[in-house]
Amino acid sequence: MRFLDRTPARPVLRWAFVALGLAAIVTGAVAAAAPFRAGLDYRRAYDCERTGGGCFGRERVTIVDLRTFVTVTRNEDGESRERVYEITWERPGGDRTVRRVSKKIFSVVARGRPADLRTWRGEVVGIEVEGVEQWFTPRTGWHLMGWLVLAWAGLGLVLWGLLVSWWDDLFMFAFRLFFWSFTGVMPMVMAMATVLYGLPTGGELALLLGILAVFTGLPAVALWGTFRTR
Incomplete structure (x- = not known):
């Protein structure tokens, strides 16, 4: 195994990624606030419906x-x-x-x-x-998940700009960002479901953790693979 051919990334490019990533994090976090509050309202109605009905x-x-x-x-x-x-x-x-x-x-x-x-x-x-x-x-749950995934993608941009000092090409960068974003999908789905319905327990929790491990681990392995070639 050898690392891909790469050239040092220009500082302006790296800091542009950091700035873009921070903008995505702030946008995602701020925009997620409203659906998060609505999700908590839904959770209260859902719990009420399951216990007493009529909610x-x-x-x-x-x-x-x-x-x-x-x-x-x-x-x-x-x-x-x-x-x-x-x-x-x-x-x-x-x-x-x-x-x-x-x-x-x-x-x-x-x-x-x-x-x-x-x-x-x-x-x-x-x-x-x-x-x-x-x-x-409900739609508010999907909105919450979407904004959280955007913030997660922004974190990937920030980490790339701060920790990676090289560059190969735009296609591979976009490819890696896709896999990085995908590692956040299942955790955000679980976060959304927890807000809306509460944290599952017992066998259901074990099953969800297994699904989380698989669907987070696979894109993580694929992401790592893009940094190396045979």
Whole structure:
């Protein structure tokens, strides 16, 4: 193994990365404040709903269609297939919504049968059919995760500017930044889920930690590999 051919990075380039990274960190942190507070509000409503009920809005709808299909993703390792379950519900006013659901929900729905939606600030965050529930992540959760990932990417830029004194080319730099950003996705997903639903315990926590290790470790290994060549 040998290090890639590289040339010293100009100081102006390195400090530009630091400045850009700090801007991304500040932007991400400031922008994440509002969805973080909204996420805590959602958490209080969710906990209240699970213990006493009546803390989310409720809306009765009718299931008007359901379908299932298989999506195929092709990559270097071959094909991966995923079965998708979709239902369509209709509100009393006639508006229809198509939503992907779990196999568990799909197994109990039927055309023409009612379903109960859970709403929060005008957004559908859950559905109940025949006593079976499924919760959907509210938009505020995805906004929180997105801003946190931006701040994480900014940290990568700062570390590059402060600690790395060489440069090879723009493509490899962008490639490394992508892998660095990807190492932060699963931790931010867990942070988002903790804000919205609380920290899991027992076997669920162990499973999530295992998933975290895999989906953080793989891009980290790939990132390290971009610094070396055979």
